[in-house]
Amino acid sequence: MIIGETPLPEGPLGVDAVAVTMKFGDFLALDNVALKVRPGSFHALLGENGAGKSTLVKCIMGYYHATEGDILVGGREQAIANPKDAHALGLGMVYQHFTLVPAMTVAENLVLARDDVPAVVNWAREKQELEAFLARMPFKVPLNARVSDISAGERQKCEILKQLYLKRRFLILDEPTSVLTPGEADEVLGMLRDMVVNGGLTILMITHKFREVMAFADEVTILRRGKLAGNGKVADLTPDSMARMMIGAEELTVQPPRVGQLGEARLELSKLCAIDDAGAVAVHDVSLTVRGGEIVGIAGVSGNGQRQLVEVLAGQREAESGEVRVRGDLYSASREEMRRHRMSLLPEEPLKNACVGGMSVADNIAFREFDRAPFATRGWWLNRSAFRKDAERKIGLYKIKTRSPDTPISALSGGNVQRAVLARELGGEVEVLIAANPCFGLDFAAVAQIHAEIMAARNRGAAVLLVSEDLDELLELSDRLVVMFHGQFVHEARASEADLTEIGRHMAGH
Amino acid sequence: MQLVLEKRAERSNAIALISPLIAIGLTLVTMSILFAMLGKNPISALGVYFIDPLVDGYSLQEIAVKATPLVMIAIGLSLCYLANAWNIGAEGQFLIGAVAGSWLAVKTQGTDAGPWVLPAMLLLGAVGGALYGLIPAICKVRFGASEILTSLMLVYVADLLLDYLVRGPWRDPKGFNFPTTAEFDPVATVPVLIEGGRLHLGGVIALVVVAAGAVLLAKTIKGFEIRVVGAAPRAARFGGFNSNQLILLAFAISGALAGMAGIIEVAGPVGHLQPGISPGYGFTAIIVAFLGRLNPIGILIAGLFLALTFIGGEQAQIAMKIPLDVTKVFQGILLFFVLACDSLILYRFKLVFASPKVSRGAH
CATH class of the missing domain: 3.40.50.300 (P-loop containing nucleotide triphosphate hydrolases)
Known part of the structure; x- marks a missing residue:
């Protein structure tokens, strides 16, 4: 921050992302996206995986530098070079996965997260101050418990408390409820909502759950494939209209009805x-x-x-x-x-668990059957043309988007990798x-x-x-x-x- | 401003092809500096190393002779490395192959054994090398011992065994106490291809091995399994592949090829068993395998190139009094650069500026 500059306004902060474009090489991750989070609001950022939600908040937090466009904090343009700059402005982020040290107590985690930890910590005084701080907060967490001993819900509360303790006034939550039970999720989001309503805090929440958007957010911004697909007041929208904006014109496969009888x-x-x-x-x-x-x-x-x-x-x-x-x-x-x-298996992270990234789509599709006819002859030789023919058929059948059957499977998007695994595992x-x-x-x-x-x-x-x-x-x-x-x-x-x-x-x- | 390595979105196939060339280029630059520090003219030193051997018929044959063991061993090593099994002990498997094959040559010496002797020696060499290669493989599969350590340590065991045999039971009684066996009989010797030349049948065998390696990897079930187990161990377990069996197989093939290279070297250019039959072929072949991208054709080219460094090194020693150890330095620097340049396949260099305003201009 420049000395002599007027300080940022008191109270909750607003953040505007203006015409942000982000390129990674040839790949356009964000294309002229605008996001306006009003001060003192609960804003939801909605979009499918790969729509650019994380990229956008990482631009705000200074992890990435937008190729074009500006970030305004409290109505003023800011050059956020790194997360430290963002923290100094009062921006904080709560990640999907926990960042607390499991072997330390909650109090230790909070105090050590500060930028100005003294060489010798006066724990008695810090504890007192923490108690006073906690008394003002709607969440209660056991200060002296080890993080490894508390539940996922309590850990998530600690993560949020840590941001508030560090005096962050604008909180970005990246899918904060993905590790929580539905009850815990409602409790945490409800308390955050109360804090926003009572003033002093602005929240931007990345999510893909419509239920949470409808129940807790004031406004919503929807991204689709790196572009702004829509925004507005949640009160004016329905889950259906939001889903349409997220998906676009794409047609979805219809799930067959549940039929048949229980077997052995x-x-x-x-x-x-x-x-x-x-x-x-x-x-x-x-x-x-x-x-x-x-x-x-x-x-x-x-x-x-x-x-x-x-x-x-x-x-x-x-x-x-x-x-x-x-x-x-x-x-x-x-x-x-x-x-x-x-037996067929669809493991999580299919690229890591069930595919050979450097080998071609055709090789990966043949992964289970390559040592049998028609893929192999006389127990020894591979029949490459059979690999190709089978792959071409399954690529069509399962709508796998790939340049050719010979493309390495690691070059495919996550959805297409999973489709290729699906073709292999459920093709027979x-x-x-x-x-x-x-x-x-x-x-x-x-x-x-x-x-x-x-x-x-x-x-x-x-x-x-x-x-x-x-x-x-x-x-x-x-x-x-x-x-x-x-x-x-x-x-x-x-x-x-x-x-x-x-x-x-x-x-x-x- | 700082220089950072950034992961590429996709592996760069162009870099994968030219990375060995970049590595060779950087090695030549480094070597020039080294020659200058030794007080030699870098240009003429590089000339002696890399140009002179190529314009002389005798040297050309000698390059092929030196490349033969390098290529054979490296083909086997590439199978191991593709399967994620780190066989560092090809030198030992080479020596044991030489010992195993020589046993028959020594036993039949002076008898009127027929032309079956040489094929049987080659077979014995391959079996000996394979069995020796299986020791670290079994230790790894059965006990989880690091094959890098065990295979390397077995090199010294093999070295000492060879030493013992040629100084003891197999020593030539008429050899003035030199630690060597008697010259092998003609039926126990690898024939030369050109009368009076050095090029021998082993060169042809090496070419057959290259072709067989290429076919094994591209066209067979085992080749497919080896590549899967090496490239994605988790996926291989998921697919129910028996990775232990494949590790044993890779070590056995690798040991067999090194062992056969060993007996060909002894029954060919050397002519008898003695210590020092290998100027480190088993270790140099590791460089050959990586420089050749673990690809049979690449290995053939890389083998010829490294053979050139051996011949060039000898000539530089004679012509310019450059120590022969410089050749080993050269080979070491080359491996270093090959591995370093390979990171450019998956990563690229990028300049990062402190201020985002500046970095916009750089995009």
Whole structure:
């Protein structure tokens, strides 16, 4: 800040992004986008993944420098060279993932986040000041508890409190509720809303949940593929009109209706235990049966052992004890077993977990079947033209956008990588399907297509195990719902009779 | 203002192709500085290194002779490296192959054994190298031991075993106590291609190995599996690939090729078993494999290039009194630059200015 300049106005800050364009090489991430957040308002920034929401707030916070356009803070143009400049102006950001130090207490985390931490901290005085600060805040957090001991909801509150403690007057929240149960999300957003209404704070929240926009935001700005798709007062809009602005004219795949009958038990887990990379128990004594023609959903806040469970089923992690049976046979995730039982897997982060990034789309689509006819002959030779023919057919069938079958799969967008995996995993007959967050980070068109495919596989009689952090997705697709908490299954319900608050309570471990 | 490495959106195929050339260029510049510091004229030194051997018929043959073991070993190493198995011990597998094949040559010496001896020696060399290569592979698969350490340490074991044999049981009784076996019989010797020349049948075998490596990687199931296991271990486990089996296979092939190169070297240009049969072929082949982009054709070219540095180094020693160790320095610098330049495939340099206003002009 220049000395002698008049200070920024008191109270809540407004931020304007004027005609912001951001290029990464040839890629136009933001194209002449405008965002006007009035002081003292709760503003939602809505858009699909890849629409440019994160890029825009990173321009505001000084992580990126816009190729063109200006950022106005409190009505004045500011050159924000780095996040430190943004902090000095009173802008703060709460990230999707936690930035607190787990081994330290809440109080230590708050004090050490300050720019002016003295060499010797007078903890007694700091504690007193913190108590006084907390008394003014609507959130209550246990100051002396270790961060590793408190729940996800409390951690998210700490993250927000940290920003307020650092005297930030403009808060950017990046999908703040993605790690919270529905109950926790409503509580946190409700309190933030109260603070905005009572003055002193402006909030810009990135989200893709219409429910949160309708319930808490005053105004909304919608981005689509790097362009401004619309904005206005939430009161004047409906979820439908916002969805149309987000998606544009694209047509979505229609999900087939739920039909068919329950078959025999296909996938049985009994007393399965697994440990995580750090050696802690991640999956504890888990038993479950999935029958043909049903989708069993596993709900839970991220980090409760779902990932390790899926890795065991995918052959990426060895179980410590317990067993997995597929159609009565012991299963150890070998190639031969996967093939014999027609197992398909849609893992999370498909590029990392299920693809060879440097190899072509055709090679990746043939990944499961390359050593069988028609892809291989005489147990030794590959038939390259069969690779290509099959890939071309599936690229058309699954609407995979790629320059050619020979393009490396890492060059494709996330949605198209997942489509390619979908083509590979669901292109043939499926008897057991295991899907883990299959739609994470994808656009509406891809999500609709994947949901339709999963439902279609179920209707054809496949046993489907769907692990997801998205409760809406689970409620939409599942026949049965199981809640996983601290590595154990703690609750089970029929999806049609499931009570959202009940499930939320179990997700939080109550 | 600062210089930062920025990740490219996509890997640059153009850089992937020219990166070895950039590396060679940078190496030549560095070497020129080194020659100048040694008090030699850089231009004439580089001339002796890289031009003179190419204009002399004898040197050309010698380049092919030196390239033969380099290429054979590097093809095997490239399979290991593609499978993410770090075989650093090709030198040891080379020596054990030489020992295993020489056993037959020593045992049949002076008998009237027929022309089956040489093929049998080559086979023994390959089997010996493969078994020796399997030791670190089994330790890795079974106990999780780092193959980098075990394969490297086994080089010294092989070296000492060879030393013991030629100083002890296999020493030529008429050899004036020199640590060497007797000259191999003609049936135990790799024939030369041109009468009176140095170029031998091993060169042809190396070309066959290059072709076989190319076919294995591009056209076969095993080649596909090796590439998948190396490029994406998580995805390979997801697909139910048996990565342990592939690591064993890669080490076995790699060891077999190094071992066969070893016995060809002994039964060819050297003619008998003695210490110092390798001027570090097994280590230089690591450079050949990476300089050749782990691609069989690239390895052939890179092998010829590094053979040139060996020949050029010898000539520079004779003509300009440049120490032979400079060749090793040269090869080391080359590997350094090859690996360094490879980061440009995935990253690019970018100037970052402190103020955003300035950076706009730079976009």
